[in-house]
């Protein structure tokens with residue numbers, strides 16, 4: 001299988017890693033078996049997050065006694081030192097380990113996130129201390145906002161950057177990856193299937209294999225998906241004219257109604273958590289209706305406060321009809337809530 005070196009971390013890994021969201025919908029033993037299968041097939045890098053419900057616990061179960069065989073990355077959504085350290089301790093317990101290979105502040109996207117992270121009592125100082133104590137080997141960062149990701153890369157403080165990159169979200173190839181490479185950073189690609197919107201996994205992965213030095217995090221909940229990822233990243237790379245045509249068809253289809261999670265539309269004066277609510281349709285592709293309601297309930301309830309002012313839509317660089325899409329997603333959520341009763 002194709003391997004890469006993750007920037008200056010020294011981590012050598014297969015070019016595909018395991019993304020820890022989809023295992024939320026599996027039972028504990030089923031999830032652990034799937035991750036051990038991935039390890040048997042040569043996948044050694046496993047990425048999860050404190051906020052992915054029971055994903056960390058399942059990963060801890062999967063790799064008990066195998067810790068030295070895997071590289072584990074997780075994330076904290078907390079921006080302040082105290083809360084970030086509480087989440088780190090929780091992650092260590094859930095993952096049944098005494099160190100995290102790569103710890104990442106999760107989805108740092110807004111100026112407020114940035115200011116808090118680096119400000120007095122911000123999480124960054126605490127993470128550096130945790131690294132000195134050996135609880136963290138490397139500090140990375142994740143973002144969905146291109147401008148913010150570039151700003152974070154420019155600080156020179158992070159070993160890796162994790163950012164969405166796929167057939168329909170290609171901006172990072174020219175506007176982020178070169179800067180990260182110049183800083184010696186490792187690049188982790190999230191959302192290889194555009195959050196479930198690209199249903200031809202082979203084409204999606206063949207497209208990504210064209211970037212030779214990135215680590216592609218594939219969220220898997222089936223053995224077939226693991227086998228497919230291993231297969232695409234083994235042997236000679238393939239990218240045909242038919243693949244290119246299919247990629248273009250996805251861009252044409254998704255381009256006008258696809259939320260890139262850049263967060264430019266925020267904040268909403270009514271407190272609607274727009275970006276997450278815009279993802280509800282994707283969430284339902286990954287989780288059963290009952291789990292989607294459970295996972296997104298707090299976010300979707302904020303959509304009821306939308307007064308249709310249209311302010312958010314004027315800020316969306318992709319001209320998405322946000323209020324209309326939010327109404328559609330709320331109707332879908334309400335139907336799922338009814339069905340789950």
Ligand code: SF4
Nearest residue numbers: 268306307309310312
């Ligand atoms: S249209 Fe709704 S979601 Fe958008 S800014 Fe106005 S109140 Fe907020």
Ligand code: SF4
Nearest residue numbers: 259260262263265316
């Ligand atoms: S709705 Fe538009 S502005 Fe808001 S996160 Fe999605 S793509 Fe970005």
